[in-house]
Amino acid sequence: MRKYSIGVDLGGTNLRAAAISPAAEVLERITGATNLDAGREAVLEDIVNSIKALEDRLGSEGLIGVGIGVAGFIDMRRGVIVGSNNLPELEGVPILEEIEQRLGTRVFLENDANAAALGEKWAGAGKDVDDLALLTLGTGIGGGIIYQGRVMHGFVGMAGEIGHMMVVPNGNPCGCGNHGCLEKHASARAVEGMAYMIGLGEKVTARDVFELAEQGNELARRVFRRMGVALGIALATLVNLFNFPLYLLGGGVLGAWKYFAPAMMEEVERRSFTYRNTRTRIEKAVLGNEAGLYGAAYLPVQAQAS
Amino acid sequence: MRKYSIGVDLGGTNLRAAAISPAAEVLERITGATNLDAGREAVLEDIVNSIKALEDRLGSEGLIGVGIGVAGFIDMRRGVIVGSNNLPELEGVPILEEIEQRLGTRVFLENDANAAALGEKWAGAGKDVDDLALLTLGTGIGGGIIYQGRVMHGFVGMAGEIGHMMVVPNGNPCGCGNHGCLEKHASARAVEGMAYMIGLGEKVTARDVFELAEQGNELARRVFRRMGVALGIALATLVNLFNFPLYLLGGGVLGAWKYFAPAMMEEVERRSFTYRNTRTRIEKAVLGNEAGLYGAAYLPVQAQAS
Numbered sequence: 001m002r003k004y005s006i007g008v009d010l011g012g013t014n015l016r017a018a019a020i021s022p023a024a025e026v027l028e029r030i031t032g033a034t035n036l037d038a039g040r041e042a043v044l045e046d047i048v049n050s051i052k053a054l055e056d057r058l059g060s061e062g063l064i065g066v067g068i069g070v071a072g073f074i075d076m077r078r079g080v081i082v083g084s085n086n087l088p089e090l091e092g093v094p095i096l097e098e099i100e101q102r103l104g105t106r107v108f109l110e111n112d113a114n115a116a117a118l119g120e121k122w123a124g125a126g127k128d129v130d131d132l133a134l135l136t137l138g139t140g141i142g143g144g145i146i147y148q149g150r151v152m153h154g155f156v157g158m159a160g161e162i163g164h165m166m167v168v169p170n171g172n173p174c175g176c177g178n179h180g181c182l183e184k185h186a187s188a189r190a191v192e193g194m195a196y197m198i199g200l201g202e203k204v205t206a207r208d209v210f211e212l213a214e215q216g217n218e219l220a221r222r223v224f225r226r227m228g229v230a231l232g233i234a235l236a237t238l239v240n241l242f243n244f245p246l247y248l249l250g251g252g253v254l255g256a257w258k259y260f261a262p263a264m265m266e267e268v269e270r271r272s273f274t275y276r277n278t279r280t281r282i283e284k285a286v287l288g289n290e291a292g293l294y295g296a297a298y299l300p301v302q303a304q305a306s
Numbered sequence: 307m308r309k310y311s312i313g314v315d316l317g318g319t320n321l322r323a324a325a326i327s328p329a330a331e332v333l334e335r336i337t338g339a340t341n342l343d344a345g346r347e348a349v350l351e352d353i354v355n356s357i358k359a360l361e362d363r364l365g366s367e368g369l370i371g372v373g374i375g376v377a378g379f380i381d382m383r384r385g386v387i388v389g390s391n392n393l394p395e396l397e398g399v400p401i402l403e404e405i406e407q408r409l410g411t412r413v414f415l416e417n418d419a420n421a422a423a424l425g426e427k428w429a430g431a432g433k434d435v436d437d438l439a440l441l442t443l444g445t446g447i448g449g450g451i452i453y454q455g456r457v458m459h460g461f462v463g464m465a466g467e468i469g470h471m472m473v474v475p476n477g478n479p480c481g482c483g484n485h486g487c488l489e490k491h492a493s494a495r496a497v498e499g500m501a502y503m504i505g506l507g508e509k510v511t512a513r514d515v516f517e518l519a520e521q522g523n524e525l526a527r528r529v530f531r532r533m534g535v536a537l538g539i540a541l542a543t544l545v546n547l548f549n550f551p552l553y554l555l556g557g558g559v560l561g562a563w564k565y566f567a568p569a570m571m572e573e574v575e576r577r578s579f580t581y582r583n584t585r586t587r588i589e590k591a592v593l594g595n596e597a598g599l600y601g602a603a604y605l606p607v608q609a610q611a612s
Contacts (some may be wrong), residue, residue, distance in 0.1 A: 119410075129461075131460070133460065143547075145547070147453065147458070152453070152548075153549070154437070154548055154550060155549060155550060155551045155583050155584070156381020156549060157549070157582050158549040158583075158584065159547065159548050159549035159550075160547065160549075161546040161547065161549075162547065162581065164546045164578075164579070165543045165546060165547065166473075166539055166542065166543055166577060167472075167475070168475060169473070169475070169539060176578075176579040177577065177578075177579055177582070178576070178577040178578065178579075199513040227585065233472055233475060236472065236484065237471045237472055237543065238547075240464065240467040240470045240471060241375060241449075241451070241461055241466065241467065241468065241471065241544075241547070242458075242461020242465050243459070243461060243462060243463070243464040243465035243466075243467075244460060244461065244465075246460045266529065270483060270484070271472060271483065272470075272482075272483075272484065273470070273482040274467065274483075275463050276483070276584055277464075278461070278464065280463050289352060
């Protein structure tokens with residue numbers, strides 16, 4: 001009998017599930033669309049069916065448990081999605097209870113950015129450390145903090161909002177009410193906004209800005225340098241606060257590393273005496289958009305081990 | 307036989323020690339000067355003699371252990387003061403080993419700001435929580451982070467440098483290499499610098515600025531408001547990162563609370579959605595400059611309990 005854990009990554013667009021061994025090998029996987037238009041009931045059914053399909057393939061005896069990573073704020077004590085930009089239909093749903101009842105087994109719920117950080121710790125770039133922070137550079141900037149091998153939640157599960165650290169006091173306004181949030185100065189959308197402002201075009205995507213930088217466009221390169229400075233400011237504060245050995249960057253904008261990383265590293269070096277005086281590493285995450293799947297699957301493995 | 311623990315607070319000016327019961331009652335105390343001019347050997351002897359004097363009074367059978375809070379960066383793994391502005395004579399001294407050998411008992415070493423945070427958790431304003439951050443507003447700004455009841459150290463013991471969070475990107479220069487550090491915009495010295503710049507006098511102390519504010523001086527009140535804004539910016543980021551239930555402010559400038567707190571609270575409220583959506587408390591610490599003594603004394607108590 002082969003032991004395995006099931007991880008589910010529930011995003012606004014895709015629903016993915018994988019059966020993963022305790023040694024972090026993917027054994028089976030399922031990918032589908034998140035059927036939000038069909039309503040919450042349909043989404044819950046899709047989740048449950050994905051899990052059951054994997055169980056059918058591998059046999060239910062070996063199942064260690066199920067973990068689900070969800071894009072949104074989760075009240076960890078109640079297992080409820082409190083708020084989610086990507087999954088508004090699931091707000092207020094006691095998702096943990098609903099799925100546990102349908103499956104008849106214990107389920108672990110986690111915010112997707114936290115799950116990604118945990119995935120990198122288990123099976124990715126953070127295997128050799130117990131403490132790390134992951135910044136996921138996408139449309140926004142997600143954050144996950146791993147301390148002593150576990151996700152740091154805070155008292156209602158909202159810790160790790162690295163994307164909402166202030167990096168420019170009178171900077172761009174953010175939906176959270178703050179202004180100058182990191183994600184308004186260093187996410188894909190921030191890159192696009194800066195590119196538009198500097199005159200690179202109206203519907204220019206972060207990918208386009210990258211292509212322009214590749215072609216030697218100095219304006220595009222400046223946009224990425226500003227992004228790097230914003231990341232460096234945030235990282236310097238993180239290094240000074242946490243003194244962790246490792247900070248990881250992941251997400252879609254990671255491909256532009258060579259254009260933003262030099263300015264980022266220079267800023268951290270200059271701003272953090274802890275960085276200058278310790279062997280602190282700032283590196284690329286390696287699991288890409290699989291990180292959340294790994295982290296979700298690791299939740300029951302970790303719970304069993306403790 | 308009465309059980310007790312000994313806490314030592316070694317600052318640049320004072321050496322204090324207290325015997326404290328497991329119920330956090332001070333049983334005996336000793337206060338003296340830190341005799342830095344006499345050299346490191348004399349300081350080590352003073353520490354050891356203070357501890358022995360308390361042991362003589364209470365009997366050595368009841369001694370649970372000894373904890374020492376020190377103003378400076380400590381390499382926790384080696385028990386060495388790596389750097390200290392206030393105690394440069396002790397840099398590089400294997401203080402833990404030296405004192406353990408002379409006493410013949412196990413000793414716990416901790417940074418003074420961390421010890422103060424732990425003291426507030428044990429016996430002060432944080433008794434009812436497991437997670438808190440303490441900002442000590444003095445000449446500089448010290449920080450201590452308590453997570454799950456314990457000091458958060460980071461991998462070389464330098465975590466919790468809240469005073470070196472950036473709050474103004476192109477702000478006042480800091481000795482750490484950064485500029486715009488919280489402690490350059492919200493400490494006693496920052497208050498004095500701002501008061502000087504705004505024309506309140508050349509040798510005006512933070513205490514003087516407070517007195518002027520009390521007399522209705524609008525410039526003095528503006529200085530404290532700016533201090534409050536800087537604190538609020540930092541607190542908003544802390545709340546977004548940690549989602550702790552409690553953040554405490556202590557230190558000498560706390561007396562000016564009514565002049566800086568309104569601007570501080572307004573800034574946090576505006577900048578942090580987590581603050582607006584949770585029951586996060588920002589409050590005064592209650593142990594004053596005793597906090598570090600309590601925290602140091604709690605270290606062996608905590609170690610015994612775990």
